[in-house]
Amino acid sequence: MRGPQRPGPATRGDLPPELTAFVGRSAELAGLAEAMGTARLVTVTGVGGVGKSRLAVRAAARSAPGDAVWWVELSPVRDPQSVHYALAEALGLTDHTTRTPVEALCRHLAGRRALLVLDGFEHQVEAVALLVSRLLRELPGLRVLAAGRRPLGLAGERLFPLAPLSGDEAVELFVDRARRQGPEPADGPAVRELCERLEGLPLAVELAAGRLRALSPAQLLQRLDDRFRLLTGGDRDALPRHRALRTAIGWSHELCTPAERLLWARLSVFARTFDLEAAEYVCSGDGLAAEDVLDVLSELLAQSVLTREEGPAGPRYRMLDTVREYGCDWLEATGDAPRLRRRHRDWYLGLATWCELDWFSPRQREVAARVEAELPNLRVALEFCLTEPDEAHLGQYLAGSLWFCWAGCGRLSEGRRWLERSLELDSGYERSRLKALWVLGYVAVLQGDTVPALAALRECREQAEQVADGAAVAYAEHRTGCLALVTDDMARAETLLRSALERYREIGELNSNVLMGQVELAMARAFQGDLPDAVRLCEDVRRVCEDHGERWARSYALYVLAYAAWRDGDPVAARELLQDCLEDAHTFRDLLGSVLCIELLALVTAGQGDPAEAAVLQGAAARLWPSVGLPLFGSAYYNAPHELCETAARQALGDGRYEECVREGARLDRDAVVARALGHGGVRPLPALPAPRGPVPSEGEAGRREPAASPTRKGGETAG
Known part of the structure; x- marks a missing residue:
């Protein structure tokens, strides 16, 4: 799963470049492409280290141009129930509803031509097989390309066994990896014999090439000869290539220093990738000082035991699955x-x-x-x-x-x-x-699951009062107020939110949750007609957020300020605020914040004289709403901008043209609609639409004002 923030569908650029760059295998690539053209499920099988992942990714990169392609790495998944979440994560799927992950996946992929590349599934084969079977049954436009050491065992599955590299291809790979470290090795016969002894297994060849800084090909070959009989022990019924691979890894292990072997074993506890600080803490001690971890890790990098990759979170390190398994065995053997x-x-x-x-x-x-x-x-x-x-x-x-x-x-x-x-x-x-408990209640509120939310929050408050936990009481009361807000009980929402904010002040709590409580109170005040009070509350939130560098709660404050600006007849200010809000919401993968912005931005766009673009934005929002758990389209208050925009756009465009624009927007994925919303401009100004009537009371119904929050303690609770 590539990229820590990828909200939209993957493109071929998201396929791991270190795999797509592999040379050779032209005949196998053509054969796999042929298999993918005749079967919806193709599984590339073979021994660990034979190059299954590389071949699958290269084939996916050359698949039909119209297909969306996702690469799903399943090797880190330890729990069968987490397979669904790993797949949803790879697809960038955000679903706030109470749907099961499988239901959300089916809805997300419905009507689309797509290719899923499932890598490293063999340890969760039953869970993966059940998931793939259902997806293929319900999604006629879906194809699956799997890469693992065993088949999925499903009807219609076409197997593509992958053999090791030919002699020439193995030599080509060895030379390619050798060039990255220095001059090309001159001892051609030794290189060829070495690749033959390693049986053409790409991982074994790469491990051997990683030793060229210290040893010549002839020396590598001699050491490999010395260790074949020693290291091919274990299961006598194992396939020769399994023994050859383990021999190659074991041989590389034998060439490591004691400190390198120790770190290799200890690094096997990490799932997928890790950073240097984590390695220094987790792996140090008992024979390996923290200050020495970097030097030892660098040696493992040079020997191809580890790889290094860059990402938004900074440099990270990865250990190939087969290498990790070997390290796990050693770690278990040490008893540590x-x-x-x-x-x-x-x-x-x-x-x-x-x-x-x-x-x-x-x-x-x-x-x-x-x-x-x-x-x-x-x-x-x-x-x-x-x-x-x-x-x-x-x-x-x-x-x-x-x-x-x-x-x-x-x-x-x-x-x-x-x-x-x-x-x-x-x-x-x-x-x-x-x-x-209060976090569970909060999550259930955001999913629109009222009964479990109330049950969790009620239990939390009752138990918190018994043990005099003021923070837990405040959080439970706050989230109960949030539930009242999204179910249109504005009076109760205001009462609960004011009480929660007062409790936060009494205990000195200040964090993003507290500021969100103040924004939610502002929403309740705005929906009851007191826009000045709502603006004051949100301007205070914006000030505190900017003082602390907070962006998430700030984005919701900007939404309320944009709503107020639109109500005051200033669409230009409203658009600027909404675009700022949308950028942050999208960055944080906050689907609710994103879709609220898009709906209000559509209304502003219609008022500025572009009803067609407004309808496109509404169509895009309509595609996102089913993934939002909150029942906002059952809320007269939150639904008002949509209804006003639709009425105005239909009047300007006519029903046929309006529906056409809505369909155009519904074809946009989340990345595309956000880019469009942030880049749209240059429309001719028209008078703003009238203020909402009915569900939004007049501004004369203003109630008492809430003093700005000024607690001093930041952070949440600590462990019991």
């Missing part, structure tokens, strides 16, 4: 695996705590990118907490601390699953449980 897994959990528990605090800071976007990159490791940490004895309270705390990821970065469904799993366990730590 439980300690390393606990250190891994501790690091990511600390990371989540830091990220929760830093979410309310100028590093908010950096936090979003960091958590996205670390999700596989955070999932491993959560799984550890929820399956190890006496760790449930840490699982509840970790799932609760990631509220900003679930609610702020578009992962409601996955977050709800972890929260519900954690709350099924008796942790014995009330504070951790209370945190998980």
Whole structure:
């Protein structure tokens, strides 16, 4: 799954470049293309390290130009139930509803021509087979290209067994990798014999080429000869190529220094990728000092045991699955695996705590990118907490601390699953449980799932009052007020939100949640007709956000300010505010914030004299709304901009032209519509549409004003 923030459908540019760049295999590539043309499910099979992933990705890159292509890396998935979330993540799918992940996937792909490339599925073959079977059954435009060590075993599956490289191709690969380190090796016969002894396995060839800084091809060959008999032990019934691969990896392992072997084994606890700081913490100690980890890691990079890649979260390191498996075996053999897994959990528990605090800071976007990159490791940490004895309270705390990821970065469904799993366990730590409860209630509110939301929030408040946990009471009251807001009970919403804000002030709580509470109060005031009070509240939020570098809560404040600007007859200011809001909401994968902006921007666009573009934006919003859990189109208040815009656009365009523009917008993916909304301009100004009537009371019904929030403590709760 490439790229920590990819909200829209993948393109061929999202396929891993280190795999698409591989040379050779022209005959196999042509054969695989032929198979893909005649079967909807093709599985490339072969021994680990034979090049299945590379061939599949190269074939996908050359698939039909009209097809959307997604690469889904499943090797880090430890829990069968997480297969669906891994696939949704790869597709950039954000769904805030209570649909199952499979239902959301089917809806997302319905009517589309698409190719899924599933890599490294063999350890979750049953879960993957069930998922693929349903997707192929319900989505006639879908094709699947799988790469693994065994078939999926589904009807209609066409197998494409992949043999090792030919002699010439193996030599070509060896020379190509050798050139990256220095001059081309001159000893051609030794290179050819070495590649033959390695049986043409690409991974083995690359590991051997990684040793050329220290050894000549002839020396490599001699050392390999010495170790074949020694290292081909184990299962006698294993295929020769399996033994050859393990021999090559074991031989590379034997050539490592003791410190390199130790780090190799310890790095195997990471899922997919990791950064240097994590490696220094998790892997240091007991024979490896933290200050030495970088030097040892650099040697593993030079030997092709690790690869380095760049991303929005900075440089990260990856260990190939086959190499990781070898390291896992060694780690288990040392008896140190439980300690390393606990250190891994501790690091990511600390990371989540830091990220929760830093979410309310100028590093908010950096936090979003960091958590996205670390999700596989955070999932491993959560799984550890929820399956190890006496760790449930840490699982509840970790799932609760990631509220900003679930609610702020578009992962409601996955977050709800972890929260519900954690709350099924008796942790014995009330504070951790209370945190998980209010976050679960918050997530369920955003999904529009009223009954479970109320149940979680009521339980949280009752238990918090019993143990005098003022913060948990405030959060439960706040989110209950949020639920009243989105179900059009404005009076109750105002009462609860005012009370929650007062509680926050009393305990000195200041973070993004608190500011969102003030924005939600502003919405309640605006919908009751007191625009000046709503503007004052949101201007205060904007000031605090800008002082602290906060962008997420700020985006919602800008939405309310844009609504007020439109009501005041200033569409230019409203557009500027909405575009600023939309840019941030899209960056954070906040689907609700994005679609609210697009709807109001459509209304502003119609008022500025471009009803066709307004209808296009409405069509794009209509495509996104089914993925938003909040029942906003059942809300007279939130629905008013849509109805006003539709009425005006239909009158200007006529029904036929309006529907045509709506259909055009419905064909736009989220990236495309956001780019269009942010770049649209140059329309002729017209008088603004009249203010909403009916569901939005007049401004004369203003109530009392809420003093600006000024608490001093930042951050959330701590673990019990």
